[in-house]
Amino acid sequence: MGRTPEQFGAWIRGRRTALGLSQSQLAQRAGVSVRGIREIEHGRIPSPDNPSVLRLKAALGLDTEPEPRPEAEPGRAPRFRLDILGPLTLHVAGRRTQPGATKQSSLLALLALHPGTPVSQEEIVDILWEDHPPASSLNMIHTYVTRLRRLLAPAARPGEPSAGVLLRTRAGYLLDPGGDGHGSDAARFTTLASLPEDTDEAYAQAESALRLWRGAVLQDMPSRLREHPSAVTLTRLRLTVLQAYADSALARGTTENALHELRRAADLEPLHEGVHARLMLALAASGEQAAALSLYTALRDRLDDQLGVRPGPELTDAHLRVLRRDLPPPATARTTVSPAPAPSTPPVVPALLPYDAAFFTGRADHLARLDALLPAAGERPAGGSGVCALTGAGGAGKTALAVHWAHRVRDRFPDGQLFVDLRGHSPEGPVRPVEALTRFLLALGVAAEAVPGTPETAADLYRTLAAERRLLVVLDNAVDAEQVRPLLPGGPGCLVLVTSRDRLAGLAARDGARRIGVDVLSPEESRLLLHRTLGAERVDADPRAAAELAHACGHLPLALRIAAANLDHTPWRTLEEQAAELRDGDRLSALSVTGDATTAVRGAFDLSYQALDAPARRMFRLLALVPGPETGLDAAAVVAGLAPAEAAALLERLTAAHMLREHRAGRYRRHDLVALYAAERLRLEETAADRRAASEALYTWLLTATGHCARLLYPGQPPLPPTGTYGDDKGDGGDDKGDGGAGPGDAVPPLRIPDAAAAIRWLDDELPNLAAAVQQAAAERHPASWRLADALRGHSWTRKTAVDWAALGRAALDAARAADEPVAQAAMHNLLGGAELHQSLPHAAIPHFERTLALSEEGGWPEGTAVALTNLASVNWLVGRLTRGAEYLERATEIDRRNGMPDGHPVVLLTLGITLRDLGRLTESLERLRGAERAPRDLGSQHNGILTHANLGRTLYLLGDPARATQHLATALTMVRESGEQGSEAYVLRFQSSLRRDSGDLTTALHMATTATRLFDQDGEEYYRADARIALGSVLLALARPGEADVAYREALKLAEERGADELRARALLGLAAITDLPDREQISRALDIARGTEHLLVQAEALTALAGAELRHGQAAVAVGHAREALAMHRGTGWRRARAETLGILGRAVDATGEEDPAPYRQEASEIFRSLGIPHGDPR
Structure with a gap:
């Protein structure tokens, strides 16, 4: 008998892995596509004897080797495929089939957990209804079984009734998959995971087994199914297989194969020491030692916080191995196969489609x-x-x-x-x-x-x-x-x-x-939709009533589905009764959109709403208070004053009634018309006082959670001072669960935001809702508008286009003005200034920051005054007003010292260090930057720490200390990669490229400059895009590639002119002048004139040095001497050692040409400086 595609794929993968070949290398050898190899290895090619596969076997030396015997004779094909390793999915006769409503799907999932084994009615009742089964529960089970048999009827054998697939036995109901028992991913997983030997075939089969998992077992089903003993057993088996697979991967040096599966498992099992131990080792073996150590620290803290225990021996041993670098070499070090270039990271393949509509009919x-x-x-x-x-x-x-x-x-x-x-x-x-x-x-x-x-x-x-x-x-x-x-x-x-x-x-x-x-459904399509949702028997029993029901719903699919959900929930109710209530009910014209169709939807909503119990109706109404496109579980719990578990149960009821849609775990959405209907029910049924109390509870909770995230991510950002009810938005991220009372806010859910990564996820999930909350609160002239907007200020710098920050700031500013709150107005002008900078509009940002300064002083908010001064300094730096920027920063430092920071705030010190460097005051710049480095960590964000080390490297490089400059830049890059702060990577690489260029490592310098240019282009900020191109041009010039250098410098010049950055214009012109063998004196003179119009002393001195060199090359030695002496005096004053050495060299050659004096002292001093910089032969360019 033949083997299955999965077994053949595992055989091929095992051989490829043993030879150390990548899929790309094997594809090249065999003359087939990489995708074809991927399909075969995943068991998706049903007929593996085609010519492509024969070439593949020959390339692996398997054409004369017998194929492995299958574990068991395959027998008949499975009747159907029912997959549970992730969301529940059903395929019958080769087509995906929706398993039905929640209870019906739950029954099918329970049977799938016991393939070929009877499940008692008692267990079914317990799973479906827990402790509150209805009196008609057994009849309802029979109804669900009948419907499932109809769904599975195509899987029955010829002449066999549909009941042969789903059997009733004395012991209970039994689902018979038929065939070889491989009718589910769980069965295939168990089979593939059955080889215990540490062989290539077992390793490949384990990999295939793990790839069957799409998520947690039955992850879209209720918790009683997700936590069922059979589901738990499968999860444990997965962890066992994964750990054995990871051990084998580590031993073979193929850790990249295991990393993805280990990361997925670590997310699902945040406290599993065995999984995390292997993930640490895999990360370290892949060159990510820092990430491995960070993983250990995070798990150690979680174990202490949540369990009160220390890491066990397995985790401790893995930690020691990472520290000692006691790791196996990668597979490429142990194979005789010639290595190919490392493949590039495959492009991400997005799959953002929502769930397919259940019971889609017609069209x-x-x-x-x-x-x-x-x-x-x-x-x-x-x-x-x-x-x-x-x-x-x-x-x-x-x-x-x-x-x-x-x-x-x-x-x-x-x-x-x-x-x-x-x-x-x-x-x-x-x-x-x-x-x-x-x-x-x-x-x-x-x-x-x-x-x-x-x-x-x-x-x-x-x-x-x-x-x-x-x-x-x-x-x-x-x-x-x-x-x-x-x-x-x-x-x-x-x-x-x-x-x-x-x-x-x-x-x-x-x-x-x-x-x-797309219009409403035809009468026939409406009938078919009711057929599929309610069952043919029920609809055909009264076709006239079914037609009336469809007409009363306006043949609108949404209305029909809601009406059908009502009937499904009340199987004793007739279609005639439902149609009569829908026809004769009180219809409000307020929801009318286009004639009677929407009115029918309104009637359907009424019936669905009235069918809910009182707690579910109250939850439905109160959800109208949650602003934004979707609702999270915690927000729903807050607005209803319930514990999260109680809220989850009500949300599940609303989802089952088609009044909500859970578009992903714990996140709910409503159709636009349903949202309007909920808002109307809220106005009609809740008192103004109750609505106000629920809104207050929601605002308080949002402020607490957002403030907690802001402190985790942006610890140096000063919050607004407390004023009244909404002053304290600090929150502690603790585990206060409340008392579960019925009042809004009485049962506040715990803030499940333990660290910065969780804070980013929470803010990203809630950002559209938070933006809507700001707008809603602003319309109410509520203090929450400006407090929420201010708490989001730090996040606006990393999510610049995620929401319209300017619109948020303007709305909250209007509310603050109406309340006559100067401090709040100051904070909103600060947010608006940042929004202008997001759009590369520094001149437009200045008035906002000036208003922040004036209003902070008026309102007695010193922290706001310091922030305003710092932002004004940054903007003035961007537009070239360096002295004014430095004055602002000195004032901010004095305020910070009076506020208990004797050394100053790290952000202020960082900004001052950059400004002083560009003013040519390098020693003072270094002092301020070291102060920023020494500042307490709780005052600065990771982003500021990266920028501090990067600028320390830049300043030390200018002062002539390349060794320490390299250390700081390496630290900055490590911090980038550990934190995922990719936005700062270009900033660091741009500085590193100059250092590498001057050391003669031009290949690395080119890679760094090119990468920095690409990353800055993605950011869209013209200043840094121009700066990166100037660095790239200098490296290309050093590589004797003048044509490409010319392109880079001209692009930089264009960007600098668009941006109005004069010092960058001057530097770009200097680069263009240096491309030709005989430097362009006119272009250099133009650059010097531009530089003298700025306060950038370093650029002025650089232009003078270039002009001196050009005059010397043109035979004007006496003129060159004058320019060189002026430049040398400036370089001695700034401390820029490399530029001083270059100027000394030019001056020595110039005085030698004029015969005025002995050039030896100039040459000797230049030589000593170059030698100390590691450039023994002078300027390598």
Whole structure:
């Protein structure tokens, strides 16, 4: 008998691993694609005797070797596939099938945990209803079984009834997978994990087994199923297999194969010492020793905080091995196969599509028209533009149609699927294109810190990344064509599907979009939808009532699904009764959108709402108070005054009733119309006092959590001073669980934000809601508006385009003005100044920071005064006013000293050190930077620490101490990589490139300068983009590549002129003048004139030195002497040793040419300086 594809794939992978070949190397040998090898190794090629596989076997030396015998005879194929290692998924007859509503899906999941084994009715009742089963529970189980049998009917053998798949026995219900028992990923996992020997085949099979896991067992099911003993057993087996696999990978030196699985397991098992021990060793063996040590520290702290225990022997031993570097060498050191160049990191393949709509019905014509848009290989999608718009009224099913079709064709877009809800008709307002671009760029693998800061550059990067990819982009709920256009990728392999209530005529006329109207369902499609959701028996028993129900729902898919959910929850209720109540109920015209259809939705909402019990109705109403596009579990608990567990139970009920949608774990969304309905019920049923109390509780909790995150991430950022109820937003991140009372805020959930990483995740999750809360509070003239906005100030610098910070600042500023709060106004002007800097508009930022200064002084807020002075100094530095900036910083330092910081604030000292350096006061600059380095860590963020070490390296380099400069720059780069603060990497690399250039390591210098240029281009700040190009030009010039250097300098000059940065203009001109063999004196003179118009003494002196050298080359030795003497005096005053040595060399040659004096002293001093700098032969350039 033959072996399964999984076994064949494991055999191939084992042989490849034993030979030390990568998939790319094997593909080259065998003449097949890398993707083909990947498919075979994953067991996805059902017929492995084709010519490609024969070539593959020959390349591995397996063409004469017998294949391994299978573990067992495969027998018949499984009847169906039911996967539980992640979300529950069901495939019947080769097609994915939705398992049904929550209770029905839960029953199927329970049976899947016991394949081939009966499950008693008692256990089913316990799992489905816990301690509160309804009297009709056994009848309801029978109903669910009947429906499941209908779903599984295609899996029955010819002549066998559907009951043969799901059997009723004396012991209970039994699910018979048939075949060889491999009808689930759990069964395949158990089989693949069964080889205990440490062989290549066992190693490869373990890898295949671990890749079957898509998440936690039944991760989308209720907790009683996730925590079922059978689920726990599978999880334990996974950990056992993973640890053995990791041990084998470590022994073989192939740790990169195990890192992904270990990281996934560590996230799911945050206290498992065995997993973390192996992850530490794998990280260290991959060259990430710092990350391994950080992992140990974090786990040690968690064990102490949560369990009160110390690390065990396994973890301690791993820690010691990392410290001693007691690690196996990588596989490439032990193989005779010639190594190929390390492959580049594969591009991220985003998969952002939401869940496919359960029981999707009809729309055959729409699906066919969408299918016609699919391009042939290498062709642009039909219609030319690659854009299609589904337009129609709210609730017509546009999103369901788009998502369903996208799931059907996603294999045609192997480079990924992007999805965003543009909230075109949401109470929170539409998503700005730059926010959507930010999400897309993050999904495509761009680091958060590298997302461009302007809409134009973000769109450029997005189109660049999409140009050569086959992407499916779904833009849901667009408000108009202007919102859509920046999100069109433009690549020939991309297809964009837009949904909107707007006709999008402009998108069709200008952009060539093909429009497909989506109206309500036909009567026949409505009947089919009811068939699928309620079952044919119930609908066909009263077809007239079914037709009336569909008519009363306006044939709107959303209304039909809600009505069906009501009937599913009340199986004793007739369709006639439901239709009559829907027809005769009190319909409010306030929710009318387009005629009777939306009114029918209103009636359906009424029935769904009234079917809920009182606690669920109250939760539904109060959720209308939570601003933003979605609701988290903790926010729901706060606004309802409940413990999180109680709130979770109510949210599950609302989800089951289709009043909410859990789009990911613990995050809930509502349809726009449902949100409007909830707001109306809130106004009608809750008193003004109760609404106010719930809002106050929510604001208090948001302030506490946001303030806690701000202190973890930005410890040096001074909060607003306390004033009244909303003064204390400190929070302690502790475990106060409250008493579970019914009043809003009585049962405040604990802040599960233990560290900086958790704080970033929380802020990123909640940022759209926090922005909406600021706007809502501002409209209410509530203090929470400015306090929340101020608490988010630090995060605005790392998420520059995630929300519209200027809009937030303006709204909160209006509220602060209405309250006549000068300190609050100061904080909001500070936020607005930062928003202007995000857009590279320093001149526009200055008035805001000046108002921050004046209002802080007026309100008696010294910390705000110091912040304003520091920001004014930074902006003045950007526009070239260095002396004024230094004065601001000296004033800020005095304020900080009076406020209990005798050495000054590290941010102020850092900024002052940079300013003094550019003023040519290098020794004073070094003193301030060392003060910033010595400052207590709780006063500065990781970002400021990186910048401090980078600037210490830069200043020490200028002062002629390359050894210590190298140490500080290396420390800065290590901090970047340990913290993930990628936004500072370019800053460090730009300084390092100059150091490497001067030491003669031009290859490394070029790599660093090129990387810095690329990273700064992603950030979009013209100043640093120009500066990086000047550094790149100097390295290219040293490499004797004048043509490329010319391009770099000219690009720098253009950026500097656009930015108005005169010192960069001067430096770019100096670079251009040095390209030719005979330096351009006119260009250097122009640079000198520009430099003298600035306060950048170092640039002035550099220009004088260049002019002296040019005059000497042109035979004007006497003129050169004058310029050189002036430059030398300036260099002696600043302390810039390398420039002094270069000037001494020029002066020596010039006086030698004139015969005025002996050149020997100048030459000797220059030689001594060059030697001390490690440049024994002078300027290597």
